[in-house]
Amino acid sequence: MVVLPRRGAPPLVLAGVAALLLTACTSGAEPEAAAPTGPDGCTVSAGTAAGAQLALDEAQGGSTVCVTADLLDADLRLERSGTEDAPIRLLGDGATVRSLTVEDEEHVVVEGFVVVDGDGIVLSGRSLVVRGNEVRGAELDGISCERPCADVTVEGNTVEGTDGSGILVEGERITVEGNTVSGSVRRESGDADGIRFFGTGIRILGNTVQDIKDDGYADPPHTDCFQTYDNSRPPTVGALIAGNVCRNVDHQCLIATAEEAGTAGEVGRSRDIEFTGNVCDVEGSQAVLVQWIPGVVVRGNTLTGPALDRGAIFLDGSTGAEFSDNEVPAGLVPYQLDEESEDGFSTDEPG
Numbered sequence: 245m246v247v248l249p250r251r252g253a254p255p256l257v258l259a260g261v262a263a264l265l266l267t268a269c270t271s272g273a274e275p276e277a278a279a280p281t282g283p284d285g286c287t288v289s290a291g292t293a294a295g296a297q298l299a300l301d302e303a304q305g306g307s308t309v310c311v312t313a314d315l316l317d318a319d320l321r322l323e324r325s326g327t328e329d330a331p332i333r334l335l336g337d338g339a340t341v342r343s344l345t346v347e348d349e350e351h352v353v354v355e356g357f358v359v360v361d362g363d364g365i366v367l368s369g370r371s372l373v374v375r376g377n378e379v380r381g382a383e384l385d386g387i388s389c390e391r392p393c394a395d396v397t398v399e400g401n402t403v404e405g406t407d408g409s410g411i412l413v414e415g416e417r418i419t420v421e422g423n424t425v426s427g428s429v430r431r432e433s434g435d436a437d438g439i440r441f442f443g444t445g446i447r448i449l450g451n452t453v454q455d456i457k458d459d460g461y462a463d464p465p466h467t468d469c470f471q472t473y474d475n476s477r478p479p480t481v482g483a484l485i486a487g488n489v490c491r492n493v494d495h496q497c498l499i500a501t502a503e504e505a506g507t508a509g510e511v512g513r514s515r516d517i518e519f520t521g522n523v524c525d526v527e528g529s530q531a532v533l534v535q536w537i538p539g540v541v542v543r544g545n546t547l548t549g550p551a552l553d554r555g556a557i558f559l560d561g562s563t564g565a566e567f568s569d570n571e572v573p574a575g576l577v578p579y580q581l582d583e584e585s586e587d588g589f590s591t592d593e594p595g
Contacts, residue, residue: 286310286335293318305351306330314340319362326351328371336377343382346372348391364406370394374401382406383432385440386425390414392443392478398423408433409471410453414442414478421449428456430465438469438493446483458494467494469526472514474502479514480537489523497524497531497547506536511561515539525549532556534565538588541566548573554580564588 287306290296291313297320299309305326311334318341326332331351334344342362346352349369357377359365364382365374367389379386379401386406389396392415399421403410410425420439428436438453448470458464469490472480479502490497502514516539523546524531531547532555534540540562547555547570555572558565558581567579568591578593 293320296320300324300334303332305332308333308335310335310337311339311341311357312337315342316340316360317342319343319345321345321347322349322352323347325349325369331371331373364388364403367396368393370396372396374398377401379403379410380405385409385412385433386428387423388412389418390442392416393418397421405429407431408435409437409440411438412440413446416443417445418443419447419449420451421447423451425451425453426455428467430461434465436465436467437471438490440471441483442472442474442477442480444478444481446480448483448485448488450487452489453493454489454491456493464494468496468499468528469493469524470498471496472500472517474504474514476504479505480517481515483517484520485518485522486520487522491523491525493526495526495528496533497522497526497528499533500535500537500540501533502536506560511536512538517541518543520544522546527551529553530555530557533559534562535559537562539564542570542579543567544569546571552576554578557581558585558589560584566590568592 285308287308288299289310289312290299293315296311300320300322303309303324320341328351331353333353335355336357338356338358340358340360343364344354344357344359345366347368351371353373355375359379361381363384364379365387368391374387385408386403387398387401394416396418398411401423403425405427407429410428411420411423413420425438430436436456438456439448441448453469456467458467470485498519500517505511505513514537518541520543526549532542542556543566554577555570556567556579562585572578581589
């Protein structure tokens with residue numbers, strides 16, 4: 245209860261009461277709007293799920309929404325865009341939430357969250373950045389951007405134990421760099437992989453994918469580090485996969501197939517993948533499998549594993565391929581290709 249002053253109270257008393265009334269009316273309100281403060285320049289700080297969602301609902305270009313407490317049951321959704329000069333930033337600074345969704349928006353940054361046991365970080369839109377987050381136990385792919393996405397960066401995140409792929413991207417000009425993915429599992433998804441990619445101009449650089457196993461399943465998944473295919477997906481054209489590490493994964497380091505195009509007699513719809521400078525230590529029969537995709541370059545990689553029969557294999561019209569400067573164990577067949585893939589093939593291996 246606020247006690248009003250008697251009539252004729254001095255001006256200082258009245259000013260103090262006015263301040264008290266303002267505090268009484270606004271205490272507990274979320275979000276707390278303020279001028280930019282602190283190293284991250286928060287314009288809005290929120291310590292409850294309702295406050296955080298309200299801040300996202302009202303965000304505008306230039307807003308920096310800081311979540312300041314663990315919100316273990318919060319499924320936060322942003323449906324507003326920033327601009328090129330004034331993006332919307334959503335900052336966690338280690339705060340835990342169940343999931344984060346950015347739906348069909350532009351110029352948004354998501355950074356510093358711990359996302360546990362929900363849908364992961366689910367994105368669609370353009371000019372998005374997802375940086376420095378940790379995703380654990382997601383019921384969907386850990387970090388996904390599709391339907392489609394363009395000009396997106398996924399960097400410096402850690403993804404562990406998610407259902408399906410640790411990271412899945414689909415669209416144009418997407419960079420996936422410096423992330424660590426481990427322990428993907430198959431619960432409701434169709435498979436368990438490290439990073440899946442679809443579209444044009446995808447760059448997968450300097451990531452570590454590890455410890456994805458097919459033990460303990462009645463019907464084991466086909467665990468791979470990097471995978472693309474065109475069944476119900478757009479073709480993959482002009483991808484670069486470079487400087488990554490793949491280890492303790494039960495099948496391929498790279499599996500790139502285009503069965504839908506091959507069945508339709510349209511081999512070449514997916515094409516031109518460069519796989520260079522990667523370190524692969526896997527459990528499959530080959531480290532690299534290419535099928536129905538021309539123009540794949542496999543260069544400067546280290547390809548090892550206890551069950552390898554060959555370093556790489558090219559099948560079903562995967563013409564114009566290159567296999568050069570790769571390290572494979574002594575006595576191992578470096579590569580194989582079928583007759584349909586011989587045209588334009590080049591290698592530095594002895595004939």
